[in-house]
Amino acid sequence: MKKLIAIFVGILAVCAVIAGLNHQMNAKTTSNEKKVLNIYNWGDYIDPDLITKFEKQTGYHVVYETFDSNEAMLTKIKQGGTSYDLTVPSDYTVQRMIKSGLVAKIDKSKLSNYKNIDSRFLNLSFDPNNDYSIPYFWGTLGIVYNDQFVQADQVQHWDQLWNPAFKKSIMLTDSARDMLGVALITQGHSMNTTNYSELKSAQEKLNLLMPNVKAVVADEIKMYMKQNEAKIAVTYSGEASEMMSYNKHLHYVVPDEGSNMWFDNIVIPKTAKHKAAAYDFINFMLEPKNAAQNAEYIGYSTPNKAAMKYLPADVRNDKQFYPAESTVKNLEVYKDLPLKVIGNYNDLFLEFKMSK
Template sequence: MKRTALIAVAAVAAIGLTACSSGSGNAGGSSPASKQLNIYAWADEIPKSVIAAFEKETGITVTVDTFDANETMISKLAAGGSGYDIVEPSQYAVQQLVGQELVQKLDHSKITGLDNLAAKFADPSYDKGNEYSVPWIWGTTGLAYNTKCTGGKELTSWDALWDPAYKGKIYMLDNMLSAYIPALQVNGLKATSTSEKDIAKATQSLLDQKPLLAGYNSSNYADLLASGDACVAESYGGSAIAKVVADNPDVKFVIPKEGGTLWVDGFSIAKDAPHADAAYKWLNFTLEPKIAAMATDDGGSASANEAAKKEITDKASLDSVAVYPSAEQLKNSEFIVDPGKALTFFQQGWTKVKAS
């Protein structure tokens, strides 16, 4: 999955504000008992089983609309009157939503289960103290390759994406900030750097790499690796690549030694949520270990809930680096956060790369 989320991170101001979704239901106000909950989330990240279980337990009817980019979600909230109660921002988008005062500061006295979160999500850099978001699922950005194509050689570094031996069979993610992750880290720089000099160096690396590429691809690169049409690809961890790795022993997924990155999608309550009480019930429900485990068993994603691991029945996922990499494998990984004013440097560089 993902991450179209990272495209034009702070460009939401330039996106036309969209009208209220037809699925937003009762935007006008909340009944005392709030029997409605309107959610705006990433497609396929909340399993239907979770929705059904919540409705059965609470009697609350859930409406889910989906988006394919954080910027779309932010624009919808910024337009006002969206009618949404719960939104599912990625980590950097939480920062933007808070900056634009589009989500509520959470009342922790109304939330139970935060202590079930894994340590790296209990006090994340992008939302200290989980003041505005409750992490739901997470994943990584790493390296995938086909060992038949590499002659059995194991790849451990982003360097492989610049190796002439794989010319014409290298794919990079078709996403600005995602592409800059290996371009920065291969130069010994932080993926979170906002230095103009660092970004310029990474841009040059992407320009040097361009003649080696088969293309930029964020959709079916896993299938191309499985068929051997791709040798090596920058890849998002998660259900898509995990399935290919499980089905095809020639395909491997690794967190490169330079670190790769982490992403996390979580739940926040919209500033003008018409059913805030139902929204808190949702947060508490999804923090229950048995419910959080459904994110893996039914959704194929890693849960941010540490206590959920004991409830997961798909034990193979727990051993898959594509879904649940170990702490050791993640030791050099960082969260990609909002680059702020440095976004301009990324955009200028990306324009040069795409035009070359």
């Protein structure tokens, strides 16, 4: 009994010491408890130096939490019990959050740097007046190819993927809307179609692609492409930029007949407790120099027009990530479709995957 009590007390003491240590360590960075900003962002989706800079400049203490999918983030915020001041949903999630009344209106007059954003990336369908969201990064869906196996002119258009020469060499992203979307584009339809017969014919077209498909996967694409194990992949520009930084044989193409354009956006959840800090942070991130630094660190495309001149020329002029206007005008942003239609997309895509 004595022994048990001694151990019990011992463990409690150890806990107290560790907790104290932890507190001490956090206290070093927290000077003022009230000046806190809680950010809920994707993992590794900001240059940590910028957070340090923001803390130094404004005296706020930034608490940075991460999530790995829109759905996970949405659930957390919907359930309540959290009070994040900022979060970064993708376009269709922004629309859903607005519909469910989860985000607060943004007073743009408080954001002196709002004018820096390229007007092409404002007032999009998911948030028509940008009343709730500020674009953070944007990107596209496209084709990554390895120049050791594939010539550039062989993969400039979606249709070329159906080339019998690419037998068992294409990696597809496991996402119903993206892959059916590709087929829809080749048939001249919108990626946001709700028409079942259009979807059905897109699925039939996809089925014809099956002999060329090596795998339908998610994150594994990066590894395969980096290690020269697959010739072609259909994936997002963000993923592509990461693969390309590891393997110089990889290139990225956005077919000019059209593709998906996605946005990750900063929003302020209704439950935010430090709105002033949130505004300060958004404005800080919209500063051209900071936006450029962040874009260079992450490797995604920045919607900040004023930041472009701070980016190295080879990044700024890279048609892979900043495509020409003629391509951009064909890009489509996903709309949040009715649940039933989403069901159709998922069912048809599942059938396609099972047909293998």
